[in-house]
Amino acid sequence: MIMKTGTMRLGAALAAAAFSLAGSAWADPAPGQYNIGIISDDTGPLAAAGISYHRGADLAIEEINANGFAGEGVTLNLLVKDSATDAARAVQAMTQFAADRTVLATTCCIITPIAGALSPIAMNNNLPLVIYGATREGLPQEPYVTSVVALPGPQEVMMSERLASELKPKRVAYYTTGDNDIFLARAHAVKAVFEEAGAETVAEISTLANDTDFTGPATQGMGTNPDVIMVMTTQQPAVGIISALRQRGYEGLIGTSEVISPPAIYQKSGDLIEGIPFALSFQPGLSDSPEATTFIEAYQAKYNELPDVYSAQGYTAIHYIAQGMKAIDGEPTREKLAEEMWKITSIDHNLYGGQEIVNGQAQIPETLIVNWNSDGEVALWENQ
Numbered sequence: 001m002i003m004k005t006g007t008m009r010l011g012a013a014l015a016a017a018a019f020s021l022a023g024s025a026w027a028d029p030a031p032g033q034y035n036i037g038i039i040s041d042d043t044g045p046l047a048a049a050g051i052s053y054h055r056g057a058d059l060a061i062e063e064i065n066a067n068g069f070a071g072e073g074v075t076l077n078l079l080v081k082d083s084a085t086d087a088a089r090a091v092q093a094m095t096q097f098a099a100d101r102t103v104l105a106t107t108c109c110i111i112t113p114i115a116g117a118l119s120p121i122a123m124n125n126n127l128p129l130v131i132y133g134a135t136r137e138g139l140p141q142e143p144y145v146t147s148v149v150a151l152p153g154p155q156e157v158m159m160s161e162r163l164a165s166e167l168k169p170k171r172v173a174y175y176t177t178g179d180n181d182i183f184l185a186r187a188h189a190v191k192a193v194f195e196e197a198g199a200e201t202v203a204e205i206s207t208l209a210n211d212t213d214f215t216g217p218a219t220q221g222m223g224t225n226p227d228v229i230m231v232m233t234t235q236q237p238a239v240g241i242i243s244a245l246r247q248r249g250y251e252g253l254i255g256t257s258e259v260i261s262p263p264a265i266y267q268k269s270g271d272l273i274e275g276i277p278f279a280l281s282f283q284p285g286l287s288d289s290p291e292a293t294t295f296i297e298a299y300q301a302k303y304n305e306l307p308d309v310y311s312a313q314g315y316t317a318i319h320y321i322a323q324g325m326k327a328i329d330g331e332p333t334r335e336k337l338a339e340e341m342w343k344i345t346s347i348d349h350n351l352y353g354g355q356e357i358v359n360g361q362a363q364i365p366e367t368l369i370v371n372w373n374s375d376g377e378v379a380l381w382e383n384q
Contacts, residue, residue: 029328031073036061036321037081037097039108039118044084045210045236046110048264049310053132054080056307056314057107059299060322069349070322078318079103087114094118098125104325104337107317109134112182119145128324128338132317133310136182140360143342148316148355150364153189155279156257159369160190160230163255163277164197166383169227172199175217175241177233178206186257187232194228202226207237218244228253235259239269246272253277262308266372274372277381281365282312282351285377292351312351319349320357 038057041050057078065075079100081093090108097103098121105128109115115134122129122144131139131147140146163169172194177183191201202224205217218241221229229245231238231254238259245254258280260266260273284296284306295315299307307315324341325332347355352365371381 029071029074029325029332030330031071033075033077034070034325034332035077035079035100035103036318037079037093037100037103037106039090039093039097039106040080040082041085041110042080042082044086046085048262049110049133049235049259050085052262052308052310053110053314055299055303056311056316057132057318059295059302059311060315060318063298064318064322069319070325071328074325076318076322076325083108083114085111085114087117090114091117091121094121094129098122098127103127104332104334105130105321105341107132107314107321111180112136112139115139126334126338128321128334128341130317130320130341132313134182142360143338146320146341146357146360148320148347148357148362149313150281150362153186154364155281155367156186156190156232157193158367159255159277159279160193161197162369163228163253164194164199167228167253168197169194169199169253171202171224171226172228172230173203173205173221173224173226174201175205175207175221175229175231175233175237177209177237179208180234183232183234187230190230190232190255194230199228207233207241209234209236211237212240214240214244217241218248218250221245222248222250226252228255230254231256233259235265239265239273242276243269243272258309260372261370261378262310263305266376270376271374274374275381275384277369277371279367279369280309281367282307282309283368283370283378286368286370286380287351287353289351289353291349292353295351316347316350316355316362320344320347323348 040054061076061078064070083090097106107130109131110133112134115131129145135149176187231241254276256278324337327340328336344357356363369381370378373379
């Protein structure tokens, strides 16, 4: 009798353990619709990029809901507040999302100062914030603030090393954005590569993010007779500087960053930006994973144009949130979602053939060195 009782107790214990393991292995969030807030840049000085981020996020929401990527019976709903890249409006939007307890997570931010302003609001309200555009070391804060944007320096360093090796320039001029510390850091990293390769720095010309007249800076740069010009500025001055240089007859190589990658920039500037190398991680026609192919086709069908690196980042931010959501057992809360997202070491559904996350910070996926060609397509850059 005693042996029978002991056996029964052991069997019950094993059954309970098995049930517990099965429960954790098959954990799913409670079915329902859950709100995600996006602080967009659909208007304002960075709208060309902002619209791309927003469209990528919208497409991710559709895909997640159609395929149950956030859990069985779980759908995500995107609430939109446009900041127009204005810090005060972004802070107001984040404060409103924080006060709305139906909002489980947020995503935002093209520029770093705005991301920095919103991070304390996220932390103080236990509200997950996924940064989809801004870049700076140290932006992620455990467990509520994370970033799906890899720090840009390594990609531009790789591109600069290739340019220095293949072109062997003797004289290099640099354009920087004086009121953006991130782009200043990117410019200094590029400059260090060329100087280490033996190139002389003949000019370092500072502009501001909202400048519109680049006649003087272009004339100044050309006057130093550089072999190569590196335009490491934010989008508006980059397009303006490159256009001014080409219109004034500069025929040497110009290098820049992913800021000229959106199709809207090519439509505006055309042959003025052809042949200019830049580095990125996603590009239709070059990114060919199954996820990337599906995304490109869906984006083109919905918006009648190709996606760019910014739409890819907006898309990735929402899939990151969905992956965290699916790992929750029971009723989702902000705290549970943040905890599960911080545990993620790789975003399962990504466009890069792999996307590692370390301590809430996306790592560099593959690097493509590309340029716009005369057919209006982004292609792998070749030294000609």
